[in-house]
Amino acid sequence: MVYVDFSPLKCGLISLVLFLIVKFIRAYSEKSRLRLIPTVGPDGILTSYITVFKWISNANEVVNEGYRLYPGGLFKIPTLNGWEVVISGRELLNDLRGASDQVLNPDIFTEDALQAYYTMHPNVMKSSYHTDVIRTTLTRNIGVCLQDTYDEVKVAMSEKVPLSDDWIDIPAFQTALEIVVRISNRFFVGLPLCRDPEFCDLNINFTSDVFYNALTINQFPKFLHPIVGRIFTSRRASLRKAVRLLKPMIEERLKLREKYEDDWPDKPNDFIQWCIDAQQYAPLSLRTSLEDLCVRVLFINFAAVHATSAFTFALYNLACHPELVDSLRQEAEAAIEAEGWTKPALLKMRLLDSFLMESARTTGPRANGLLRKAMQDFTFSNGMTVPRGTYLSVATGPMLRDNTIFPDPEEFKPFRFAEKREKEGVSYKHQLVTPTSEWVLFGQGKHACPGRFFAGTTLKLLMAHVLLHYDVQFPNGSRELPQNFKRNADSAPDRSTKVMFRRRSRN
Known part of the structure; x- marks a missing residue:
């Protein structure tokens, strides 16, 4: 033996x-x-x-x-x-x-x-009807829901960054993260849940866990993924918590929908309701599924949280360039005086739009983007062929710093894009949310980020509110931009950096 x-x-x-x-x-x-x-x-x-x-x-x-x-x-x-x-x-x-x-x-x-x-859920990629909801119904309702969204901006900012006549230190990235999640969920699930600390923490932690869990799983051969994918993920715990928090709301809405069909008095107008109304596009087994609706809410929060970096980078650049404040403030004040806190007012803020674009271009782009997998052999116009199964991407970071596309690419020119829009016939081309062969931040073509209009609106609301109510600077009046945190292809704001806020000076 x-x-x-x-x-x-x-x-x-x-x-x-x-x-x-x-x-x-x-x-x-x-x-x-x-x-x-x-x-x-x-x-x-x-x-x-x-x-x-x-x-x-x-x-x-x-x-x-x-x-x-x-x-x-x-x-x-x-x-x-x-x-x-x-x-x-x-x-x-x-x-x-x-x-x-x-x-x-x-x-x-x-x-x-x-x-x-x-890391998320088997249904997310199997049936992505939520993407069509984001691209259509959500986008159409940005203007309709703008007053509610701005109301959450005011409340969240007043709680997280209290107005004070003295300078106060604020941990920029973490505070921005908490504010963005609050504002986004006012649009996704409404009051009072968008202000529930447990619900907000759930979405913040879920987003972080997806990245770290995926990184761990990808260290193992594919045949081991079914095993390690169940060991090294926290999605089941996240989903259980999401179901517990969202269940009363969803069950009430499903009952009202069954009673009144498509419309009823005071029907909510938010993402979770739009998903309920669009479930005829989901597979039959998923319709009216409590778990599936919770998955969609977690997923859209995963996407929305990425606006945090753009907002943080914009705050850093504002602190580095206080000479820009007067121009940006005057534009925002004029637009709001003429249009109120509305979508047309935000469209008039061309300098702010350009500032946000230049901030994203110089500080926050991924090394590569527009990710694809070749499902069959593919030959490019230069004659090079990539075989089936190849992972492809675009060098988006270098493209956004290419001096043949953007003269003096290393220089921060806040109104670079606003100046381009002054040329006849291109006033709508050089905008934050408009993908072009030069502006690749939000993807390209039919696969351009479907939530870019909501992200752009959120950023403008936040920055306009900051400009009109706060002065901003780095501790000790520093004008030096913090070094980014880099991990793989991603470039994120330094999480330890503090930004100082005080009530806007009227001098």
């Missing part, structure tokens, strides 16, 4: 060896299929991990190098998820934009990168 030692240590070593063998075979196979596409950094199976570690700490540096070495072409970079091909030219960007979802699919890439099946 043969006895085998199955001690935990030996089992662990065997599992590690098998894991490394699988990773090696996968890397070799992928590399051979992409051999005609140049590589940034060493391209050996083992030496490529030098670039992987650089990618983790500063992906912008890696993508910038590829953009410089292979202008207008393609290059590949090794990541923890495998090889990724990056597009570095506007001409090839048009190829990507014109490809159908059957050829280059953004949802599959996102699902793989975020491991959405495990």
Whole structure:
């Protein structure tokens, strides 16, 4: 009889060896299929991990190098998820934009990168009818609900940043996060739940957990994902909490809908109601599902929380450039005096729109974006072919700092885009929410971010309110912009930075 030692240590070593063998075979196979596409950094199976570690700490540096070495072409970079091909030219960007979802699919890439099946919910990608709700009903109601949204801006700001004649230190990123979640949920679920601290914390933590859980899962081979995806995620706990908090509201609305059908007195006008009304577009098994509606609320909060970084970067740039305050204030005051706190007033704030664009361009862009997965072999207009299964992205960070597109790209020119809009025939082109071949922050074509109009409105409301009610500066009057926190391709505001606020001076 043969006895085998199955001690935990030996089992662990065997599992590690098998894991490394699988990773090696996968890397070799992928590399051979992409051999005609140049590589940034060493391209050996083992030496490529030098670039992987650089990618983790500063992906912008890696993508910038590829953009410089292979202008207008393609290059590949090794990541923890495998090889990724990056597009570095506007001409090839048009190829990507014109490809159908059957050829280059953004949802599959996102699902793989975020491991959405495990970190969010299996239904999120299986049935994404909520995206159509965001693109249509939600967007149409931004103006209708603007007064309620601004009411939440006033209340949230007064609680989180009290008006004081003396300077007070505020932890900028965390405060911005709490304010953005409050404002967004006034639009998503309404009062009083949008002000419930437990509900707000749930959505903040869920967003953070998705990223960290996906990062963990992606360290393992795909065949282990069903196991580790259940071990290293907190989505079930998040969903249980969401169901507990949302259940009374949803059940009441479903009863009213059953009684009155499509309309009833004082029918709520918010995202959760629009999803209930749109459930005929969901699979039959998901209709009127309490759990599924809660998943949609968690998902849209995951998307909305990203406005936090843009708001924080804008505050940092305002503190760095106090000489801009008078121009921005005068524009906001004139627009609000003429139109009130309305959508037309926000459209008149061209200087503020330009300021937000330049803030995002210079401080907050991802290293790469417009993520796609090739569902079949795809040939670009330059003759280069990527095989089925390839992950693709666009070098969005370098594009937004390309001196052939934006002269003096490293210089912060707050009214750069407002000046462009003064030219005849392009007044609506150079706007924060308008995707172009130059402005790639919100994606391109039919896959441009469906929530960009709500995000843009939220940012303008917040910044206009700050301008009209507060003075802003860094401690000790510093004019130095804090260093960003970088992780993989993302670039986020430094979370330890404080911004000082006081009641606006009327001198």
